[in-house]
Amino acid sequence: MTEASKTWMAGTSPAMTHSRRLLDRIADVNEAMLRVTARSLSGLAVKARIVKHWGKSEWWDNDGDTSESLAAQIIDAVIAADTSPV
Numbered sequence: 001m002t003e004a005s006k007t008w009m010a011g012t013s014p015a016m017t018h019s020r021r022l023l024d025r026i027a028d029v030n031e032a033m034l035r036v037t038a039r040s041l042s043g044l045a046v047k048a049r050i051v052k053h054w055g056k057s058e059w060w061d062n063d064g065d066t067s068e069s070l071a072a073q074i075i076d077a078v079i080a081a082d083t084s085p086v
Contacts, residue, residue: 026054045082048075 012020030050038044052075058064059072 030054041078042082042084045078045084048078051075052079 033047033050036047038047052060052072056064056068059068059075062069064072
């Protein structure tokens with residue numbers, strides 16, 4: 001947990017503290033996922049599904065910039081190309 005998180009949590013409700021810890025844990029999992037090399041289309045598709053589910057929804061809502069919209073299209077194409085069972 002970062003020092004900023006610890007400072008923010010001081011004086012907050014237990015529910016807010018728990019929520020912040022969960023968000024920090026999700027960020028940790030995302031960082032760990034980035035470090036793992038996808039060795040196949042199916043492995044890359046797993047990452048793509050995670051990004052689509054937990055990532056920036058505005059990439060798919062036409063609120064993203066050009067690069068974000070392109071990334072969303074690529075992520076969707078990788079997911080569609082994967083024929084392994086989910």
